[in-house]
Amino acid sequence: MSTVSNTIETVRYWAGQKLLHSPFHPLYLKVSGKEPRPQTYEQWLSHERPGDVLQLDRDSFDLILAPGAYPSRDAVYWLVREAERTGAACVYADEDRVDAQGHRHSPVFRPDWSPELNANCDYIGGSFLRRLQGGDAASWAHVPRVLFHRQTAPQADFEMREAEMPQNTGVLTSVVVCSRNAHLLDSCFSALRAQCDGAALELIAVAHMNQGHGEALLQVSARHGARVVQYADVFHFGRMCNLGAQHAEGEFLLFLNDDVTPLDEHWLHWMLAQAQRPKTGAVGALLYFPDGRIQHAGVMIGTPNGAGHPGRLSHGSPLWPWLTVTREVSAVTGACLLMPRDVFQEVDGFDEIFPVNYNDVDLCLRAARKGYRIVLEARAILQHAESATRATGIRYAERQRFLDRWASMLRQGDPCFNPNLTDNELLLPDPDAHARIASRSNAINANQ
Numbered sequence: 001m002s003t004v005s006n007t008i009e010t011v012r013y014w015a016g017q018k019l020l021h022s023p024f025h026p027l028y029l030k031v032s033g034k035e036p037r038p039q040t041y042e043q044w045l046s047h048e049r050p051g052d053v054l055q056l057d058r059d060s061f062d063l064i065l066a067p068g069a070y071p072s073r074d075a076v077y078w079l080v081r082e083a084e085r086t087g088a089a090c091v092y093a094d095e096d097r098v099d100a101q102g103h104r105h106s107p108v109f110r111p112d113w114s115p116e117l118n119a120n121c122d123y124i125g126g127s128f129l130r131r132l133q134g135g136d137a138a139s140w141a142h143v144p145r146v147l148f149h150r151q152t153a154p155q156a157d158f159e160m161r162e163a164e165m166p167q168n169t170g171v172l173t174s175v176v177v178c179s180r181n182a183h184l185l186d187s188c189f190s191a192l193r194a195q196c197d198g199a200a201l202e203l204i205a206v207a208h209m210n211q212g213h214g215e216a217l218l219q220v221s222a223r224h225g226a227r228v229v230q231y232a233d234v235f236h237f238g239r240m241c242n243l244g245a246q247h248a249e250g251e252f253l254l255f256l257n258d259d260v261t262p263l264d265e266h267w268l269h270w271m272l273a274q275a276q277r278p279k280t281g282a283v284g285a286l287l288y289f290p291d292g293r294i295q296h297a298g299v300m301i302g303t304p305n306g307a308g309h310p311g312r313l314s315h316g317s318p319l320w321p322w323l324t325v326t327r328e329v330s331a332v333t334g335a336c337l338l339m340p341r342d343v344f345q346e347v348d349g350f351d352e353i354f355p356v357n358y359n360d361v362d363l364c365l366r367a368a369r370k371g372y373r374i375v376l377e378a379r380a381i382l383q384h385a386e387s388a389t390r391a392t393g394i395r396y397a398e399r400q401r402f403l404d405r406w407a408s409m410l411r412q413g414d415p416c417f418n419p420n421l422t423d424n425e426l427l428l429p430d431p432d433a434h435a436r437i438a439s440r441s442n443a444i445n446a447n448q
Helices: 014-020 025-032 041-046 075-086 115-120 182-194 214-223 237-246 267-275 341-346 359-369 396-405 407-412 433-447
Strands: 061-064 069-071 088-098 104-108 128-131 136-150 173-179 201-208 227-231 252-256 260-262 280-288 294-296 336-340 373-384
Touching: 061 075, 075 088, 075 128, 075 136, 104 136, 173 182, 173 237, 182 201, 182 214, 182 260, 201 214, 201 237, 214 227, 227 237, 237 252, 237 359, 252 267, 252 341, 267 280, 267 336, 267 373, 280 341, 280 359, 336 341, 336 359, 336 373, 359 373, 359 396, 396 407
Parallel strands: 088 136, 173 201, 173 252, 201 227, 280 373
Antiparallel strands: 061 128, 069 136, 088 104, 088 128, 252 336, 260 373, 280 294, 280 336
């Protein structure tokens, strides 16, 4: 294969990347002595299945092209096919770049129609098929194929537009924090007081009393004027959050981990502005690890584990430039989840069949099933020291319950993401892969 520079953009890590992140990776290294090779963009291009080449019916459709863009030879086939299948007024697709030598590179993959993302940036990119007569004038459809090519790279198209700072409406927000660590709880409450720009807050601490730190938790809560709900059973995130919500008086419920710290004083105003819009079910925030890598930028469904965090452990990806842009998502993490109290009650809160895993995703999916929007508000920026007090890991029984409940939806894939980027757990190219490979290789050599 030719040069790796711009031409080799990893569209999927596919089978090689799945092995890279699997428990069998160390064994593979030991036996083969080399790393699995992921499928590359050039290889993916060679396996595209083209449609028929059609001439555009000028009486029925217009093909709008952005400056410097041109369609693929089969673009009209796929675009018209989708327009006729859905009845949409406009149809857009994915795109890539073409250099002076005609080599294609730097693909950009889009989600299905996302009104919130469209309001915040030009994610469609300016090239699309437009129906001249008939159809739903307000409807858009998406073909998840690279059907447009550009000779330029209009990065500004994908940047989030400026928005006016929402005003504090004075609505009461009940903040429910489950904790067994007095130090983290103290830091969390202190940060909330300092970084909420005068928002009306009711602090509720669900104190996990059976860890030997009950008295310290009570003292911290009293110092911050927080209401305390004592819990003495085994850790159960869903049940503890439900208990906290039962004691809440606010119009909105904010479920927050004790290891989450706001990084901007306006974060809650942005989230509340979203939560107060019609048919909003849940709002999440953009969470970063302490080293600046993304921890949470929305949750997508349909991964091997049922759900996963796109872009996790990365600083972003040119394949998916909207990680840090406000948009609709399928779910948001319970580490920072804002929900109108009436919606929480309508969906019967967290389902307690999920003690540790999937309770937040399940809550969002049940709200979405009732017609509510789930939004990632990327202007709400917080730091999350993920699992600072609790080991990570997915419990098999909970995963099986989640897969059984949502099987039909998971099979359809995530409309807020792109099927070209959904085949492994990290979901996007991982810039830390080489460091992790070296670490695992050293561990293997040490055990030999």
